[in-house]
Amino acid sequence: MHLAYPAVLAALLFCTGLYGVLARRNAILVLMSVELMLNAVNLNLVAFDVWLRDALHSGQALTLFTIAIAAAEIGIGLAIVLAVYRNRGSSDIDRLRDTAETDEAETLPGDADADDATHGTADQATAPAGKAKKAEATA
């Protein structure tokens, strides 16, 4: 098999994950995109390991370690996202702009007034983030 096929597939998967990390708004979707990027790296490691016929099989061993570290990362990441959601009532990373828990810190700078008009009712439960939602989320 040509080495170019897995290498190109890994590059394209990595860039897909890169787009997801930059463009997504929900923190859990960002975590999914990070998983795609890690998998692209794993595919590269396996392909180059099979090509080089390494006696130590460094590529496959590192792939197993990457998978385990990804599992740890997703556990910690989800715990952090859940803690943030419980404290702020939102997992929208565009609104988490400040370490302080104030209502001003959780509104976007551009659409402070357009927020209620456009996303008011049909939005996910995260839109009117603030103290009112926090009470509901912790209940």
Add this chain to the structure above:
Amino acid sequence: MLAATAGHPGFLSPTGVEIAFVLVGIVTLGAAFITVTTRQLVHAALWLVVALGGLAVEYLLLTAEFIAWVQVLIYVGSIVVLLLFGLMLTRAPIGHSPDADSGNRWIALGVAGASAIALVWVVVDAFRTTWIDLDGPAQGSTDATGAFLFRHWVLPFEALSVLLLAALVGAIVLSRKDREDKS
């Protein structure tokens, strides 16, 4: 390295493994695209299953059997389930969500497109004539994996178990609800 000096088969006469690899790769890439672009959050997690399962098939085609099954067990079996739990616990909307993408998605598209073009160009230019020899015994069978993992990689393996324990404790501490300092 092995076959670069010898005449390598061209791209116009693909072997069966290559055809299967490219077809599964197209499915994987399409599922990954849908994962990062769909507006239904739960569908994104389910398309992620397709992408990760496709990658497991690619590992099988590259004769890394053990890693393929580890991929199915850990990624498809536990990580996607964890992500679905996370979506449910943060009350993600089940249906169509209008603002799944943030405002800078065009910048993100530009960055991803530019890096894709650069990476594919460099990779194709570097490995155009490189040939992977897949014949012989499988290099990633469970037998071979156990041998190299517990012969050469024992110490990192044990260190990794300590890291997993630390992650477990950290996740429990982070997600506990009733801490004393909050009252």
